[in-house]
Amino acid sequence: MQDDIVLKTEDLTKHYGGVHALDGANFELKKGEHVAIMGDNGAGKSTFVRQITGVEQRTRGKIWLYGKEVNFTGPIDAREAGIETVFQTLALADDLDVPDNLFLGRELTFWNWLGPFRFLDYKAMRQATIAGLEKTAVKIPNIKNTIRNMSGGQRQCVAIARTATFHSRLTIMDEPTAALGVQETEQVENIIRQLKSVGEPLILISHNMRQVMDLVDRIIVFRRGRIVANLKRDETDGQDVVAYITGAKGDDVADVA
Amino acid sequence: MAETSHGTGGLTFDKSKRAWPNELNIFIALILIICIFEALGQLLPYMNGQSLLFDTKGRFDSIFNEARIKIIILQVSIIGIIALGVTQVIIAGGIDLSSGSIVGASAMIAMSFAQTELVNGNPNPKAIFGPWAMDLPAIIPVIVGLLCGMLAGIINGVLIAYTRIPPFIATLGMMVSARGVAKWWSRGNPISFPTEDYAWIGSGMMPVIWFVLLAVLFHIILRYTVYGKHTYAIGSNEDAARMSGIKVARHKVLVYTIAGMLASFAAIILSAKNLTAQSGMGLVYELDAIAMAVIGGVSLAGGRGSIIGTCLGMLIFGVIISGFTYLKLDAFYQEMVKGFIIVAAVVLDQWRQKKAAAKT
Numbered sequence: 001m002q003d004d005i006v007l008k009t010e011d012l013t014k015h016y017g018g019v020h021a022l023d024g025a026n027f028e029l030k031k032g033e034h035v036a037i038m039g040d041n042g043a044g045k046s047t048f049v050r051q052i053t054g055v056e057q058r059t060r061g062k063i064w065l066y067g068k069e070v071n072f073t074g075p076i077d078a079r080e081a082g083i084e085t086v087f088q089t090l091a092l093a094d095d096l097d098v099p100d101n102l103f104l105g106r107e108l109t110f111w112n113w114l115g116p117f118r119f120l121d122y123k124a125m126r127q128a129t130i131a132g133l134e135k136t137a138v139k140i141p142n143i144k145n146t147i148r149n150m151s152g153g154q155r156q157c158v159a160i161a162r163t164a165t166f167h168s169r170l171t172i173m174d175e176p177t178a179a180l181g182v183q184e185t186e187q188v189e190n191i192i193r194q195l196k197s198v199g200e201p202l203i204l205i206s207h208n209m210r211q212v213m214d215l216v217d218r219i220i221v222f223r224r225g226r227i228v229a230n231l232k233r234d235e236t237d238g239q240d241v242v243a244y245i246t247g248a249k250g251d252d253v254a255d256v257a
Numbered sequence: 258m259a260e261t262s263h264g265t266g267g268l269t270f271d272k273s274k275r276a277w278p279n280e281l282n283i284f285i286a287l288i289l290i291i292c293i294f295e296a297l298g299q300l301l302p303y304m305n306g307q308s309l310l311f312d313t314k315g316r317f318d319s320i321f322n323e324a325r326i327k328i329i330i331l332q333v334s335i336i337g338i339i340a341l342g343v344t345q346v347i348i349a350g351g352i353d354l355s356s357g358s359i360v361g362a363s364a365m366i367a368m369s370f371a372q373t374e375l376v377n378g379n380p381n382p383k384a385i386f387g388p389w390a391m392d393l394p395a396i397i398p399v400i401v402g403l404l405c406g407m408l409a410g411i412i413n414g415v416l417i418a419y420t421r422i423p424p425f426i427a428t429l430g431m432m433v434s435a436r437g438v439a440k441w442w443s444r445g446n447p448i449s450f451p452t453e454d455y456a457w458i459g460s461g462m463m464p465v466i467w468f469v470l471l472a473v474l475f476h477i478i479l480r481y482t483v484y485g486k487h488t489y490a491i492g493s494n495e496d497a498a499r500m501s502g503i504k505v506a507r508h509k510v511l512v513y514t515i516a517g518m519l520a521s522f523a524a525i526i527l528s529a530k531n532l533t534a535q536s537g538m539g540l541v542y543e544l545d546a547i548a549m550a551v552i553g554g555v556s557l558a559g560g561r562g563s564i565i566g567t568c569l570g571m572l573i574f575g576v577i578i579s580g581f582t583y584l585k586l587d588a589f590y591q592e593m594v595k596g597f598i599i600v601a602a603v604v605l606d607q608w609r610q611k612k613a614a615a616k617t
Binding site: 093100105116117 | 484486493
């Protein structure tokens with residue numbers, strides 16, 4: 001096993017009853033690398049992510065994280081191992097502010113002998129939040145604002161800032177700009193560039209060809225549950241990728257993506 | 258603003274820019290309601306210039322009518338203790354309709370262990386158990402009472418968290434069943450003549466003292482502990498809470514258990530104050546407690562509200578009830594208006610939510 005491999009999957013497969021949603025996916029992600037996953041709806045992109053993040057249990061196959069084989073029983077497991085996911089549906093509590101949301105479920109506390117009634121260390125959480133937001137260059141007017149009072153872009157930024165605050169070892173974003181306007185999309189893309197410059201590995205699921213061509217090093221194309229293409233950004237173009245997505249090209253399965 | 262900004266994005270933490278707290282609106286509402294009653298006292302001819310809260314007897318030592326203020330606070334403090342539990346249930350996105358019946362059942366059961374053997378030298382005419390249960394230390398009926406509330410709360414919580422039936426239905430079932438327990442316990446007979454120690458719990462202004470202590474405790478718990486944060490998170494977005502690793506089901510059981518225990522503690526104070534327990538005790542207290550919370554800005558949609566708000570809601574509730582008596586209006590008008598106020602508070606909350614949604 002090479003040292004510079006962040007994530008590796010072998011023969012990763014998921015069947016829902018008789019439906020082969022994901023079929024023998026072999027995938028590798030190197031340190032500091034940003035990879036995009038593309039494909040039509042139902043091509044297996046989200047299914048692939050759900051197996052890696054432990055949201056679902058795979059039918060078959062193996063997953064290694066930093067050279068260590070992992071078997072996540074749930075998303076919490078994956079998060080503790082260092083995989084931070086920005087889900088399509090934002091997992092934010094509307095009535096809480098930014099630090100509260102960032103630390104939800106893993107609050108910094110003191111007087112821990114009080115069990116569930118242990119006290120929150122608001123100050124430390126606020127400082128860690130500010131540090132995390134600085135790292136990602138996320139723009140939020142006031143971190144004491146509740147999520148309810150924020151725009152879609154700001155909400156997305158909060159979700160992304162979680163990954164930076166917790167020194168994640170792998171960030172996965174599932175269509176982070178799908179519901180955003182032009183300016184907000186730009187804001188999120190800047191955060192992704194920022195992650196690239198500090199060497200954080202990233203898997204980006206996106207339908208936006210311009211965005212993908214702008215941001216990532218490598219593009220993986222899924223079709224009918226299989227990885228059909230593994231393309232370096234510099235050696236391909238939009239038309240080529242679309243040909244793989246629609247099935248005009250690449251009926252034979254790529255061996256190792 | 259530049260000096261408080263962080264990073265390239267101009268991130269700020271500015272205490273002065275915090276949103277206008279909702280509690281302040283409720284406090285203003287309280288003051289307004291008091292003003293209306295004071296104005297009516299001056300304007301209505303049959304009132305002869307009386308005042309609701311202020312002294313009109315020309316005393317030198319005080320400008321307030323302490324007697325009435327004491328009565329207002331005393332009459333709402335016992336239901337206020339229930340409202341503290343209801344507040345956290347509603348913040349967690351639930352509802353508890355069973356608290357009034359838990360008061361009835363807990364009062365009956367606790368009182369039966371609090372009886373004194375001899376009343377004026379004669380055997381206790383209302384004795385439930387034999388001599389073994391007479392003149393026990395007050396701590397025993399208190400513990401027994403709290404256990405009743407705890408059991409009812411656990412049943413509520415487990416039903417809601419694990420069978421996924423709506424809180425409204427689960428606690429409605431408990432409301433009917435617990436009232437049945439209250440009637441069955443002594444076959445409908447009142448239970449009376451507690452020991453002096455037990456009576457002390459509800460004597461004089463003790464209910465107010467208990468309320469203040471518990472209100473401070475729960476204010477701290479909801480605002481500064483993990484339990485409180487998770488309660489808000491679950492009421493705000495249950496799926497997000499679950500994805501963040503919060504054990505939602507376990508937390509809900511805890512929330513309903515605490516609500517049940519607060520209701521049973523209210524029962525202990527009430528029975529000690531009245532020196533008797535009857536199966537009808539605490540009837541519709543659950544609705545009064547919910548009303549206090551809702552008037553105090555606790556959102557029925559979950560996720561929003563505070564103990565301070567509920568305390569203010571409780572005072573508004575108390576002032577209105579006392580105000581009606583002071584205006585010499587009959588009790589049935591009180592109930593009509595009570596219903597109206599609850600609905601108005603919910604309408605106001607929804608209007609606030611729409612306004613908040615429109616802003617983004």
